Amino acid sequence: xxxxxxxxxxxxxxxxxxxxxxxxxxxxxxxxxxxxxxxxxxxxxxxxxxxxxxxxxxxxxxxxxxxxxxxxxxxxxxxxxxxxxxxxxxxxxxxxxxxxxxxxxxxxxxxxxxxxxxxxxxxxxxxxxxxxxxxxxxxxxxxxxxxxxxxxxxxxxx
Amino acid sequence: xxxxxxxxxxxxxxxxxxxxxxxxxxxxxxxxxxxxxxxxxxxxxxxxxxxxxxxxxxxxxxxxxxxxxxxxxxxxxxxxxxxxxxxxxxxxxxxxxxxxxxxxxxxxxxxxxxxxxxxxxxxxxxxxxxxxxxxxxxxxxxxxxxxxxxxxxxxxxxxxxx
Numbered sequence: 001x002x003x004x005x006x007x008x009x010x011x012x013x014x015x016x017x018x019x020x021x022x023x024x025x026x027x028x029x030x031x032x033x034x035x036x037x038x039x040x041x042x043x044x045x046x047x048x049x050x051x052x053x054x055x056x057x058x059x060x061x062x063x064x065x066x067x068x069x070x071x072x073x074x075x076x077x078x079x080x081x082x083x084x085x086x087x088x089x090x091x092x093x094x095x096x097x098x099x100x101x102x103x104x105x106x107x108x109x110x111x112x113x114x115x116x117x118x119x120x121x122x123x124x125x126x127x128x129x130x131x132x133x134x135x136x137x138x139x140x141x142x143x144x145x146x147x148x149x150x151x152x153x154x155x156x157x158x
Numbered sequence: 159x160x161x162x163x164x165x166x167x168x169x170x171x172x173x174x175x176x177x178x179x180x181x182x183x184x185x186x187x188x189x190x191x192x193x194x195x196x197x198x199x200x201x202x203x204x205x206x207x208x209x210x211x212x213x214x215x216x217x218x219x220x221x222x223x224x225x226x227x228x229x230x231x232x233x234x235x236x237x238x239x240x241x242x243x244x245x246x247x248x249x250x251x252x253x254x255x256x257x258x259x260x261x262x263x264x265x266x267x268x269x270x271x272x273x274x275x276x277x278x279x280x281x282x283x284x285x286x287x288x289x290x291x292x293x294x295x296x297x298x299x300x301x302x303x304x305x306x307x308x309x310x311x312x313x314x315x316x317x318x319x320x
Binding site (some may be wrong): 025027030033037039067070 | 168184188189192193195196197198199200201203204213214217221225226229307310312314315317318
């Protein structure tokens, strides 16, 4: 069924237009990579804070309130550019196991960040009282972020 | 011996040949390169946006640079090593590739811009640490931002031309 959808999408005028423009995929991928840079760097800093590696210059609540809006905007940019890339090359993404794994991992990472954010909204000291759980979520976020980038790169090779 | 001859000799060495001919070695090194470069670009981006007065205006410039720059340098070292290994595997191909040359030229310019900023403008940061950065800082941030966007774009194009 997915294969048939890919064939249908590939034949649409929009997909054909994107495919005919030599600059389209590299340009959209560049925006995709820049958005990944924003998310990844923010996740590394937030995870460092959760794990307790970062300094005391900022509280976790302050860091999250400055970092997370960037993450959500960057994720929106990633979804948009991702959709454009799927339209341009449907089979390359939708039929690829690395891509499918990547999407599950992105959902997982977004879920963790949202969970951390929501708990802080109710209680600014929530994670200060739960250092072990905070550290675990920090490590999980880092591992997910790294695995997402690995999966994204390996779409081209699998 | 010309630069092209040197490139040919480099890619004919044992390890670069292994990288080029392996199914997994080149993709793995490339993945490390991408992981490192997104950290470089992401950390530099936030510093540049602060210098431009666009983001994190409530925080001092020094606190943001102190937080981000160690990550930038560590990631840059990893990206440079991985990049050198990738280059060695197809040195002649990359040497002749226009997007690759553009990327290298922009990296050099970004380095010069950063050196100038830290040598001159940043020395007086105490005077503008919490307020709107002076024109020299904003220009340095803008040039850095533009160069790194081109570096990422040119780097992506290399994958399509080599």
